Amino acid sequence: MQLWNDYFSEDATYPSHMFRRRFRMNKPLFMRIVDRLSAEISYFQQRRDATGRFxxxxxxxxTAAIRMMAYGCPADAVDEYLRLGVITLFGDEYLRRPTPEDLQRLLDIGEIRGFPGMIGSIDCMHWEWKNCPxxxxxxxxxxSGKPTIVLEAxxxxxxxxxxxxxxxxGTLNDINVLDRSPVFDDIFQGRAPKVNYIVNGHEYHLAYYLTDGIYPKxxxxxxxxxxxxxPKASLFANQQEAVRKDVERDFGVLQS
Incomplete structure (x- = not known):
């Protein structure tokens, strides 16, 4: 009851911006996760105990699971259940490589934005590790003087x-991270989906990513x-730098 009054009732004690700060997501997204988990994962369903009490x-x-993730608390008690619930429900949607349909959609978007063959922008961000040993x-x-973990996306x-x-x-730069990254494993193993696009009358079969200047050519x-x-070079540079900010915008959302 206290949890409901604090965050989920119509006149909740804490407003929506406090909820987002403490749960690292907005309330509608949190409720969507709760509804899916309670509908499809038995652990998250309310049941009676041996005495008949709920x-x-x-x-x-x-809430316990999400708050542990948000604050980095020890999560041994719910870790196995959380992993089971999240991967079972959302893994097929979010933890996967792009399908041929996804790739075609990305290619279409890239062409509309002036970059035929482009399927995204790649970059790295440093995430502060507050509880680093x-x-x-x-x-x-x-x-920065603070321990960080790198995310390549x-x-x-x-x-x-x-x-x-x-x-x-966090001591690694983008190139060092790229050397360790599995991003091109599909290409090396010959499993990369085939794509087709034309630039200046030439046909190409390898998609590309927009990057900043540190990446290799x-x-x-x-x-x-x-x-x-x-003017042509200036137009290209301005457009590339604008479209490449997709990944930086994503990093901003993750850190908000």
Missing amino acids: GHSPLQKA TAWKCQYTRG IASQDLWIWHAFFGPP WATFVQSISHPQG
């Missing part, structure tokens, strides 16, 4: 992160022009 509600169970701090610290215009590589220590990366000369 146990914890789906709201209480989901003291013995590991030197391995994970650079620049590829994002599309609609904030879909369809590739995420999370875990390298590979066929799969298209960078801006650091010192554009002439």
Whole structure:
């Protein structure tokens, strides 16, 4: 009852912006997760105990799990259930590689935005590790003086992160992370989906990503022009830098 009065009643004690700060998501998204979990995962359903009394509600169970994730608390008590619930319900939608239909949609969006063959923008962000063990701090610290973990992501215009590589220590730069990343495993193993697009009358079969200047000059990366000369080069540079901000916008959403 206290939880309901604090966050979920019509005149809740804490307003919506406090809910977002404490749960790291807005209330409608949280309720969508609770509804799906309680409908399809038995652990999250409210049941009676041996004495006939009702146990914890789906709201209480989901709140405990989400708050542990949001604050980095020990989650041993619910970890196995949380992993089961989240992967069972949302894994097929979010924890997957793009299907041929997804790729075609990304290609269509890229062409509309002036980049035929583009399927997203790639970049890295550093996520502060507040509870980093003291013995590991030197391995994970650079620049800001605080230990961080690197997230490499590829994002599309609609904030879909369809590739995420999370875990390298914060002492690594984008190139070091790329060397360890599985992002091109499908290409190396010959399992990459075939794509077709035409630029300046030439047909290509390998999609590419927009990047900043630190990435290598590979066929799969298209960078801006650091010192554009002439209107065409300036237009390309401005457009590339604008579209590439998709992934940076995603990082901003994750950190908000």
